[in-house]
Amino acid sequence: MSLRLQLLAVSLLTLVLPWAGCQYVREMEGALRQGQENALLSNARTVAAALENQVDLLYPIPELMQPSPATSRDIYAHDLTSAVSLDGYFSDWGLDEKALSKLANESMSVDYAAGVQSRFLYLYIAVNKQNPASSGDDIVTICPMTAAGGGPCYGFSTIAPGRVFPRLFDSVDPKNGSVEQRIAGEWQPQATGYLLEVRIPMILAGPRLSIEVMDMATESGSRLSTTEGGISGLLIRKPAGLASELSKFEQPGQRIRVADFRGWLLGDAGSLGSSPDDRNRLSLVDRFYLRLLGTQTSYAAVTSDEPGRVGGIHIETALAGEAESGRFQSSGGNLAIIAAAYPIKLGDEVIGAVIAEQTSEVLLSRTSKSISRLMNITLLAASLAALGMLAFATLLSIRIRRIRDAADQAVSPEGRIIAGFPGTGAADELGDLSRSFSVLMQRLDTYNRYLEALAGRLSHELRTPLAIVESSLDNLDHSDHSDEARTYAQRARQGTTRLKAILKAMSEAARTEQALENSQAEAFDIKEWFDALAAAYRDTHNDRNIVIDSPVTGGQLTGQPELLAQMLDKLIDNAVDFSTPGARIELILSADAEYYRIRVSNEGETIPDEIREQLFESMISHRSARDDKPHLGFGLYVARLIVIHHKGSISASNAHNPSGVIFEVWLPH
Amino acid sequence: MKRHIALIEDEPAIRDNYRAAFERNGYQVSAYGDRQSALDAFKNRIPDLVIIDIGLGDENEGGFDLCRELRSMSNDVPIIFLTASDSELDAISGLRLGADDYLTKDISLAHLTARVTALFRRIDAMSRPANTEQVLKRGDLVIDTDRMSVRWKDHAVMLSLTEFWIVHALARYPGHVKNRQQMMDAANVVLDDNTITSHVKRLRKKFVEIDREFAAIETVYGMGYRWVEP
Numbered sequence: 060m061s062l063r064l065q066l067l068a069v070s071l072l073t074l075v076l077p078w079a080g081c082q083y084v085r086e087m088e089g090a091l092r093q094g095q096e097n098a099l100l101s102n103a104r105t106v107a108a109a110l111e112n113q114v115d116l117l118y119p120i121p122e123l124m125q126p127s128p129a130t131s132r133d134i135y136a137h138d139l140t141s142a143v144s145l146d147g148y149f150s151d152w153g154l155d156e157k158a159l160s161k162l163a164n165e166s167m168s169v170d171y172a173a174g175v176q177s178r179f180l181y182l183y184i185a186v187n188k189q190n191p192a193s194s195g196d197d198i199v200t201i202c203p204m205t206a207a208g209g210g211p212c213y214g215f216s217t218i219a220p221g222r223v224f225p226r227l228f229d230s231v232d233p234k235n236g237s238v239e240q241r242i243a244g245e246w247q248p249q250a251t252g253y254l255l256e257v258r259i260p261m262i263l264a265g266p267r268l269s270i271e272v273m274d275m276a277t278e279s280g281s282r283l284s285t286t287e288g289g290i291s292g293l294l295i296r297k298p299a300g301l302a303s304e305l306s307k308f309e310q311p312g313q314r315i316r317v318a319d320f321r322g323w324l325l326g327d328a329g330s331l332g333s334s335p336d337d338r339n340r341l342s343l344v345d346r347f348y349l350r351l352l353g354t355q356t357s358y359a360a361v362t363s364d365e366p367g368r369v370g371g372i373h374i375e376t377a378l379a380g381e382a383e384s385g386r387f388q389s390s391g392g393n394l395a396i397i398a399a400a401y402p403i404k405l406g407d408e409v410i411g412a413v414i415a416e417q418t419s420e421v422l423l424s425r426t427s428k429s430i431s432r433l434m435n436i437t438l439l440a441a442s443l444a445a446l447g448m449l450a451f452a453t454l455l456s457i458r459i460r461r462i463r464d465a466a467d468q469a470v471s472p473e474g475r476i477i478a479g480f481p482g483t484g485a486a487d488e489l490g491d492l493s494r495s496f497s498v499l500m501q502r503l504d505t506y507n508r509y510l511e512a513l514a515g516r517l518s519h520e521l522r523t524p525l526a527i528v529e530s531s532l533d534n535l536d537h538s539d540h541s542d543e544a545r546t547y548a549q550r551a552r553q554g555t556t557r558l559k560a561i562l563k564a565m566s567e568a569a570r571t572e573q574a575l576e577n578s579q580a581e582a583f584d585i586k587e588w589f590d591a592l593a594a595a596y597r598d599t600h601n602d603r604n605i606v607i608d609s610p611v612t613g614g615q616l617t618g619q620p621e622l623l624a625q626m627l628d629k630l631i632d633n634a635v636d637f638s639t640p641g642a643r644i645e646l647i648l649s650a651d652a653e654y655y656r657i658r659v660s661n662e663g664e665t666i667p668d669e670i671r672e673q674l675f676e677s678m679i680s681h682r683s684a685r686d687d688k689p690h691l692g693f694g695l696y697v698a699r700l701i702v703i704h705h706k707g708s709i710s711a712s713n714a715h716n717p718s719g720v721i722f723e724v725w726l727p728h
Numbered sequence: 729m730k731r732h733i734a735l736i737e738d739e740p741a742i743r744d745n746y747r748a749a750f751e752r753n754g755y756q757v758s759a760y761g762d763r764q765s766a767l768d769a770f771k772n773r774i775p776d777l778v779i780i781d782i783g784l785g786d787e788n789e790g791g792f793d794l795c796r797e798l799r800s801m802s803n804d805v806p807i808i809f810l811t812a813s814d815s816e817l818d819a820i821s822g823l824r825l826g827a828d829d830y831l832t833k834d835i836s837l838a839h840l841t842a843r844v845t846a847l848f849r850r851i852d853a854m855s856r857p858a859n860t861e862q863v864l865k866r867g868d869l870v871i872d873t874d875r876m877s878v879r880w881k882d883h884a885v886m887l888s889l890t891e892f893w894i895v896h897a898l899a900r901y902p903g904h905v906k907n908r909q910q911m912m913d914a915a916n917v918v919l920d921d922n923t924i925t926s927h928v929k930r931l932r933k934k935f936v937e938i939d940r941e942f943a944a945i946e947t948v949y950g951m952g953y954r955w956v957e958p
Contacts, residue, residue, distance in 0.1 A: 522812050523739055526833045530745035533837035537752055559834065578929065588949045595950030621925045624949050 062459070066452035070445040077437035084430050095397050095417060096384040099313070103401035103415040104382065106308045106315055110403050110413065116301050117317065117325055117403070117411055122266050123293060124410060126321070131292040132160070132285040134268050135323050135367040136173040136180060138297055143176050147220075147247030147256045149183050158366040159185070162272075162283040166190065167252070169272050169283050175296055180264045182257040186272055191252050196275035199255055200228055201242075204267035204291055213239055215255060217246045223255075268294040295319070301326035316414040317403075318369040320378060325411065331396065331418045369414060373400040377412040380404070386419060395419045455489070462493045469500050476504040514693075515569030518562040525562065528555050564693055571697045574622065575704045583620045585655055585726075586613040589648045592624055596631050602640040603661075609648035616655065616726060618705045623726075626701040627657070629694040630722050634661035637720065653727060654707070660721040665713040674711050675699040702726070730756040731848060734775035736766045736794065737810070738783075742833070746779070749837040750844070763794045770801060777844060779808045781833070795825050806847045829889040839916050843889055850876040850889075866899045867957045869944065883938045890915045891931050894924075898945065898955040907952035928953060 141153035202212035213225035226236035269291035271284035305328035376383035377400035384399035482497035760766040782791035853875040862874035897914030
């Protein structure tokens with residue numbers, strides 16, 4: 060994997076940042092919520108403690124603390140806030156339809172509700188019958204019970220719609236009781252039955268109340284009642300004074316409710332603060348983040364908002380005696396609420412519960428905003444870090460690649476240093492590396508040059524001693540000496556001749572370099588030059604089968620023809636030396652758009668692979684036969700010097716079938 | 729009277745060997761190992777021929793300075809330069825220091841003495857009237873083999889002895905190709921191919937200085953050179 064990919068993978072580690080941040084925010088949110096719940100709980104506890112000392116605030120009438128029998132229904136009288144007129148209709152009560160309680164049997168059903176407004180008790184009774192036509196015979200009986208216990212019942216019956224007054228119910232003669240003018244009712248016939256709205260002054264109402272509807276038309280007399288038998292259900296109202304007591308504990312954004320042990324709302328204070336719009340203020344991005352991180356907890360049980368009642372798991376737990384808090388969704392689904400319920404105890408008995416509530420919506424939107432801000436910032440930071448790493452990795456890989464390229468270019472395939480290596484000035488490890496490379500190349504180059512010049516230098520040093528030997532031998536020839544001495548002198552002379560030849564070969568490279576530097580280039584016709592030389596070679600080496608071809612129409616080349624001839628001489632010498640008499644030697648001159656190509660090939664042994672790379676180096680000689688001429692391996696080295704001076708290139712390769720060697724020289728136009 | 733040769737060479741063995749060879753040939757030889765002693769001697773008496781080793785002692789230019797000073801003392805005295813290697817030969821002969829010949833130290837004694845003899849002969853020929861029988865005419869070229877001088881389009885061409893022998897070898901049979909071996913034999917010297925090449929180049933240059941259109945020496949690639957007459 061390239062450096063860049065590696066660093067990119069490492070930079071993925073920076074994604075830890077947003078994740079860690081979210082974890083933190085989630086923790087914080089949890090802690091905050093917990094804190095909120097605890098605050099609510101302690102608030103509820105405070106209220107409960109206060110109320111425990113003022114039980115009569117909850118239950119002004121001790122009778123209200125008694126649980127009712129299962130057979131009788133308690134009736135809850137709602138506080139009516141809007142102006143109610145006695146018109147027989149429920150709509151002006153300002154209550155939700157859920158406030159209506161239901162009674163039903165096979166032939167009729169009754170919806171009823173009770174409300175209190177300015178010292179009057181209102182009752183609303185809606186009767187639906189299967190047989191509406193017989194409504195005229197119905198009697199609706201209201202039995203409020205006074206505080207002393209017992210109480211009259213009042214019956215309503217009518218033939219015509221409008222204002223009705225009840226008669227005091229006399230079991231003996233139901234139709235003939237005295238009219239009670241203080242209680243008024245409004246009768247409204249309906250398609251399916253009739254509506255009756257009743258107004259009773261509070262002084263006539265007691266702690267208990269029952270409502271009964273009787274259909275006189277049927278044979279057995281169909282009857283629906285809130286009381287099935289025995290004692291009537293209680294009439295439960297919000298006690299006066301509780302609200303003002305509760306308002307002492309009011310806190311902004313909080314609502315405190317108090318319920319009795321049956322679950323009826325006895326009082327409340329305060330209101331839940333923020334609007335449901337907060338949730339919609341979360342943008343799409345915010346919601347995406349929330350979903351991604353799963354901070355959106357699902358809210359548990361919906362609190363009942365049946366008017367007049369309180370409901371919810373926490374309240375049930377509190378009414379069972381344990382404090383409980385939790386998060387809930389409000390009825391409309393648009394509010395998230397934190398609620399705490401605390402039992403009000405009298406001794407060991409639970410007589411009610413205090414419920415403190417607060418919307419957690421505010422908290423939610425704030426945390427979601429902070430989550431999204433956090434996510435944005437950390438994602439930005441992470442991507443910046445990743446980009447930074449990527450850029451840095453790219454920079455590094457560019458630098459490393461530059462060093463590699465420079466190293467590649469500085470050394471030729473044969474191992475000669477052909478270019479300088481630029482060391483950078485950077486202070487870091489890469490800079491050190493490139494400088495080390497540079498120094499390495501220089502040393503290598505220096506050493507190579509030293510080696511190459513070695514032969515030339517040696518030969519230079521040897522000349523003077525050789526001159527001494529030769530001149531001494533010359534003089535020796537002229538002096539008198541015996542035949543024996545003469546023989547020795549002759550041998551000595553042969554030796555010096557060979558020495559001279561060796562010296563000459565050794566210094567050839569240096570001399571050629573000098574000749575190359577000193578002589579001037581001239582323009583000459585390469586075809587003429589080639590043809591003349593080729594012909595000469597053919598004549599000279601007539602024991603080899605020399606084949607010549609030069610399909611070139613002549614062209615000018617700028618260079619030193621004598622030196623190029625020298626180069627070609629060497630190639631031909633090699634071709635002749637490494638082949639046997641009768642072998643085929645090819646000499647071909649060809650041209651393309653950019654180069655002239657001279658090809659010299661001979662049949663014979665091939666060049667072993669390990670030698671091929673170094674063939675053009677100085678002092679490499681690979682000859683299997685020994686002959687008189689000294690071969691120090693300079694021939695091809697000099698040949699290459701000459702070719703390179705002409706900005707060309709030279710290469711050697713093997714041929715097979717038949718085996719042989721091919722040398723090719725390219726010279727640019 | 730014996731001809732007096734002065735030899736300045738710092739390597740004692742070579743110096744003594746050369747001296748022995750020349751004395752054997754009937755010359756009187758004064759040998760010096762350094763520049764100063766030679767100069768002191770020249771102030772008293774100018775020799776008939778001076779052979780100078782270029783690389784004298786520690787001074788790289790020792791030989792050149794000596795040559796200049798000698799020339800300021802005498803315009804005519806023949807001077808032969810000895811150089812250590814052919815490459816130096818190339819470099820130095822191009823300098824035109826006013827020497828009559830440039831040789832490498834690996835020349836054999838026989839060749840060296842032959843040249844000395846030829847030089848003396850040239851001097852003697854210069855003082856005699858021109859011997860027309862020894863004059864070769866090839867087109868614009870006039871060679872006086874007696875005086876060993878060359879004229880091109882009636883301008884004198886200053887050639888060293890080696891160069892003279894090369895021109896003579898080529899121009900004697902115009903149109904004939906002389907290979908390098910033949911040219912070397914004619915010049916009484918063993919040179920390698922590169923040196924012959926540079927000698928010919930210098931030759932051409934000297935002629936071209938006189939005549940821009942000079943093209944009488946033609947290279948025959950692979951074979952050698954020949955003199956062409958237009």
